[in-house]
Amino acid sequence: MALFRQAGRKIVAVGRNYAEHAKELGNALPSQPLFFLKPTSSYLSMPQPIALPRGIGEIHHEIELGIVIGSAATNVSETDAMSHVAGYALCLDMTARDLQDTAKANRAPWSAAKGYDGFCPVGEFIPKERVTDPHALDIWLKVNGAMRQNGNTSDMIFRLPFLISYISKIMTLEPNDLVLTGTPSGVGRVQAGDVLTAGLGASGTVLSEISFNVVDRDY
Amino acid sequence: MALFRQAGRKIVAVGRNYAEHAKELGNALPSQPLFFLKPTSSYLSMPQPIALPRGIGEIHHEIELGIVIGSAATNVSETDAMSHVAGYALCLDMTARDLQDTAKANRAPWSAAKGYDGFCPVGEFIPKERVTDPHALDIWLKVNGAMRQNGNTSDMIFRLPFLISYISKIMTLEPNDLVLTGTPSGVGRVQAGDVLTAGLGASGTVLSEISFNVVDRDY
Numbered sequence: 534m535a536l537f538r539q540a541g542r543k544i545v546a547v548g549r550n551y552a553e554h555a556k557e558l559g560n561a562l563p564s565q566p567l568f569f570l571k572p573t574s575s576y577l578s579m580p581q582p583i584a585l586p587r588g589i590g591e592i593h594h595e596i597e598l599g600i601v602i603g604s605a606a607t608n609v610s611e612t613d614a615m616s617h618v619a620g621y622a623l624c625l626d627m628t629a630r631d632l633q634d635t636a637k638a639n640r641a642p643w644s645a646a647k648g649y650d651g652f653c654p655v656g657e658f659i660p661k662e663r664v665t666d667p668h669a670l671d672i673w674l675k676v677n678g679a680m681r682q683n684g685n686t687s688d689m690i691f692r693l694p695f696l697i698s699y700i701s702k703i704m705t706l707e708p709n710d711l712v713l714t715g716t717p718s719g720v721g722r723v724q725a726g727d728v729l730t731a732g733l734g735a736s737g738t739v740l741s742e743i744s745f746n747v748v749d750r751d752y
Numbered sequence: 753m754a755l756f757r758q759a760g761r762k763i764v765a766v767g768r769n770y771a772e773h774a775k776e777l778g779n780a781l782p783s784q785p786l787f788f789l790k791p792t793s794s795y796l797s798m799p800q801p802i803a804l805p806r807g808i809g810e811i812h813h814e815i816e817l818g819i820v821i822g823s824a825a826t827n828v829s830e831t832d833a834m835s836h837v838a839g840y841a842l843c844l845d846m847t848a849r850d851l852q853d854t855a856k857a858n859r860a861p862w863s864a865a866k867g868y869d870g871f872c873p874v875g876e877f878i879p880k881e882r883v884t885d886p887h888a889l890d891i892w893l894k895v896n897g898a899m900r901q902n903g904n905t906s907d908m909i910f911r912l913p914f915l916i917s918y919i920s921k922i923m924t925l926e927p928n929d930l931v932l933t934g935t936p937s938g939v940g941r942v943q944a945g946d947v948l949t950a951g952l953g954a955s956g957t958v959l960s961e962i963s964f965n966v967v968d969r970d971y
């Protein structure tokens with residue numbers, strides 16, 4: 534599953550899964566998971582830069598723990614869910630926030646706001662054996678060296694077994710699919726010239742680090 | 753591209769692209785294309801039945817012309833767009849209408865409402881050489897032998913070159929990706945026991961016919 538980015542056919546992204554983040558965007562806490570799809574054409578890996586489309590308003594960083602699926606999961610129980618996990622990845626759910634706000638106001642899909650090329654930068658595959666407890670991970674993001682998001686996966690509203698079970702009752706999760714599990718508070722704007730650095734770890738051990746330069750693109 | 757269903761990584765579905773259909777759902781005509789993503793895990797082909805999840809309210813048929821992409825399209829012009837088309841397929845954009853209405857009311861994504869397993873039944877690949885004019889195709893759907901949707905692709909609001917160009921400026925269209933181009937009026941409920949038959953053709957020539965039985969599923 535080290536090549537999930539090339540082989541995967543689906544990115545399922547959960548929204549509003551940290552209470553502080555739901556509040557900062559003025560959203561109510563969800564009573565059940567809310568999710569959307571990002572296209573696999575939005576994958577990006579180092580050293581490619583994040584290229585911001587011009588003229589679409591604010592674009593935000595959302596640092597997230599990604600789950601890489603190892604075996605097909607259809608209608609699986611919470612008890613069985615984690616056996617379908619191959620590992621993890623540190624991911625950015627880049628979001629055209631103004632377009633997303635417009636989509637919401639128009640009761641329209643979020644797919645464009647979440648789906649531009651390069652809007653899913655990801656780090657290396659982390660085999661699950663390296664992660665003792667996926668619900669006790671520090672996850673942080675800095676913009677130009679300044680800490681902007683600094684959370685812990687213990688603060689998730691819906692935990693991984695519940696998310697996997699819930700999604701698998703709607704759509705089959707297939708090997709190499711990626712599930713983004715929501716972002717902690719502190720989301721904010723990125724602009725050309727910024728450098729985004731982010732990390733995932735537990736009690737001093739670094740599991741993944743990523744770094745992306747931000748540039749403009751001309752269309 | 754005959755195996756687009758197995759190889760494709762993305763289904764981009766355009767909504768409200770026929771004026772009569774936008775009206776029947778009480779939606780304004782769009783000033784630019786509206787689109788969402790369906791997961792490739794929703795593909796279904798004959799003779800598999802369409803299995804309806806229980807307890808999610810009304811599920812509707814939407815018969816649509818699908819475009820199968822033949823070569824990568826990033827920021828392509830309308831003039832160049834059709835050179836990236838490999839062919840076509842007759843497709844159903846199955847929709848959990850009550851869930852979609854709830855999502856709209858909550859300003860939430862449509863991904864679940866559009867993304868259940870089996871919610872994208874498709875027919876055989878039609879090479880583009882067999883289609884003289886994709887904007888002059890009869891497209892129809894019957895439920896239990898009674899005509900419910902009977903349109904022509906000449907009534908699209910946004911035509912294929914515009915749709916492909918528009919989407920390609922947001923997300924790269926890759927070989928074997930599928931673009932659904934919207935449904936004509938006449939959408940309606942399907943229930944277990946129904947038989948859906950549909951066709952695509954031009955001046956008496958049948959390009960594709962599909963037939964799907966509808967059953968319940970237990971989760």
Ligand SMILES: [Mg+2]
Pocket residue numbers: 569570642643644788789861862863
């Ligand atoms: Mg959506």
Ligand SMILES: [Mg+2]
Pocket residue numbers: 546547548595597626713715716
């Ligand atoms: Mg997010």
Ligand SMILES: [Mg+2]
Pocket residue numbers: 765766767814816845932934935
């Ligand atoms: Mg449709």
